[in-house]
Amino acid sequence: MPDPRGRILVVDDSTINRKLAVAFLKREGWDTDEAEDGKVALDKLAGEHGYRALLLDISMPGLSGEEVCVALRADPRHATLPIVAYTAHAMDGELQRILSAGFDDILVKPITLASLRASLAKVLGESDRADTGPARGV
Numbered sequence: 001m002p003d004p005r006g007r008i009l010v011v012d013d014s015t016i017n018r019k020l021a022v023a024f025l026k027r028e029g030w031d032t033d034e035a036e037d038g039k040v041a042l043d044k045l046a047g048e049h050g051y052r053a054l055l056l057d058i059s060m061p062g063l064s065g066e067e068v069c070v071a072l073r074a075d076p077r078h079a080t081l082p083i084v085a086y087t088a089h090a091m092d093g094e095l096q097r098i099l100s101a102g103f104d105d106i107l108v109k110p111i112t113l114a115s116l117r118a119s120l121a122k123v124l125g126e127s128d129r130a131d132t133g134p135a136r137g138v
Contacts (some may be wrong), residue, residue: 007031008120011041011068012086013060016110017109021055021086024113028120038063042071049092055107058087058098066101073102074088082123086111 008030014104020090035041038061060067065085072078082113085103098106108113120126
């Protein structure tokens, strides 16, 4: 039975990082789907997918998260899909470059339940929205 909150696609080449994000999301009541690289993510997003948001790692072999985001933003079907960058790259210059690629927010690894919750609230416009800049796992 589908989860009433909706479904989020988690894209990361690290199995451990994907499993951690999925565990946090499920704890918060989300249904999840996983992709281990950018090509698999684009394939999953090619048809009717029903995702409410995308958690997308920046540094992956093959297509980077930034390349995937740019491709999605060029497609009118995905122009408004909330996309959260999921990265260990936290320098100010890098954060600006990532946001300019079309991401809606940045979740800095290592993530915590609180940082994930805040980032999703921000991009989904939920009532407990936290406008404190990039969500940092500490």
